[in-house]
Amino acid sequence: QVQLVESGGGLVKPRGSLRLSCAASGFTFSDYYMSWIRQAPGKGLEWVSYISSTSSHTNYADSVKGRFTISRDNFKNSLYLQMNSLRAEDTAVYYCARGGYGGALDSWGQGTLVTVSS
């Protein structure tokens, strides 16, 4: 069965950096777009970024453009999100999900919590 497991979250100071990882299994990772979605505590869902199966196509929400970078390693079946210049408003649970451009998100990880606070 499809499994997505995020890691790398934690407490970081404003203007700090963090790298999230998502380990995928149970499907052919290299065939799918992948996305990052976040959810601030008690709030709704916000799309963050997606990446194509070959990494040739990426896109970002305006709120993170220029600060976050999505990447993937199809040999390691892993998705990444490099987050720089973090702000308090980036505090959220970050989910990785299968799908993205032109497709619904049909599988989600359990999420990893990122807290940006001094």
Add this chain to the structure above:
Amino acid sequence: DIQMTQSPSTLSASVGDRVTITCRASQSITNWLAWYQQKPGKPPKLLIWRASLLESGVPSRFSGSGSGTEFTLTISSLQPDDFATYFCQQYDAYQTFGQGTRLEIK
């Protein structure tokens, strides 16, 4: 950017009720719309895609309809497991989620 507006924000209903949640897009998204269910502390779960297609394993009491800018999610007969928060999502241009509808027990 395409904005998605869900209504109502909160819905109180009883087991066995038929309920409908509405999602409106700020511009036409054809049928590039999905519905998700989320329970506290859990990730969202895909219910409906392409506005009306039921995801594998999702009970048939869930149905979706609509096209263009107006969409609905209907639960034909509420079960205890259905009390949760529901989100719509457009994936016509990037991705945008509605603000969510909390379905609570009356």
